Amino acid sequence: MNPYLEIILRSAAVYFFMVLALRFFGKKELSQLNTADVILVLLISNSVQNAMVGSNTSLLGGLLAAFALFLMSFVLKKIMFKSQIINDFIQERPEILIHSGKIEFKTLARLGITSEELEEAMREHGVQYYKEVKLAMLEVDGNISIISGDNDLKQTHHKRRIHKTLS
Template sequence: MDPILSVVVRSLCVYLFMVIAIRLFGKNQLSQLNAGDVVLLLLISNAVQNAMVGPDTSLQGGLIAALVLFVANFILKRLMFSSSSFESFMEEDPVILIKDGVLDKQALNKVKITKDELEEAIREHGADKIENVKLSILEVDGNISVISEDEKNKQTRYSRIKRKNKRKYY
């Protein structure tokens, strides 16, 4: 087999394996990285590097593997954009955690977020307690959005902080 074609096929196989593995083990498994997750990512990248390029450790082999990964990711995003059924397969729906100050314990159990973690998130958004939250949603990207009511002015305010370390759930 042609060495360039070999790198392309190997890279596509690894990419598809990783997408399926992340989907099976929970795509938001990687949304908040702790030390163990960082080590896991580094080890996975090291483990699959040889599977992608094989004996071709040249600059050309590495660039071809990277290009194939970028193209495969671009195609995956396009498929998700054009097909709602494929998108729903690849991404979970948002989950309502709090509605009108009432905590949904079943939803917390489903997404594996503790009450303390949720309270931390709502404090980050400026609400002091769960009862002041009109709506709290775990978004598809692992962030928690909070719509709260300002007690003094009785105004609704929405905040969504893009966290460096997103919340992890399985």
């Protein structure tokens, strides 16, 4: 087999393995990675490098592997845009955290969101009490969106992050 075609096929296999692994092991977004997760990603990248390029350590081999990864990412995004089934499989869905002032405790527990994190997001949206919240959602990008009955509230942006004492 052509060594450059082999690099492309190996890179594609590693790419799809990583997409599935991240999907099944549950990180919604890279913005939610803590220090241990970043170290894991760095170690994984080092461990799969040889699986992609094999014994070829040339500049062309490395560039070809990187090109194959960019191409796979581009193709996957196009497929996800055209196929709702694949999009639903790969992409997470938004989650309801509060509905009509009622907290969804099971959802919060399943997602690992503390009441302190939820209260912080509410404060950032200018909401003091749970009862004032019409809808609070954990969006697919890791943001917590809050809609209240107050028409004077400003739009704010809350990015969920793991508190340093929890990592």
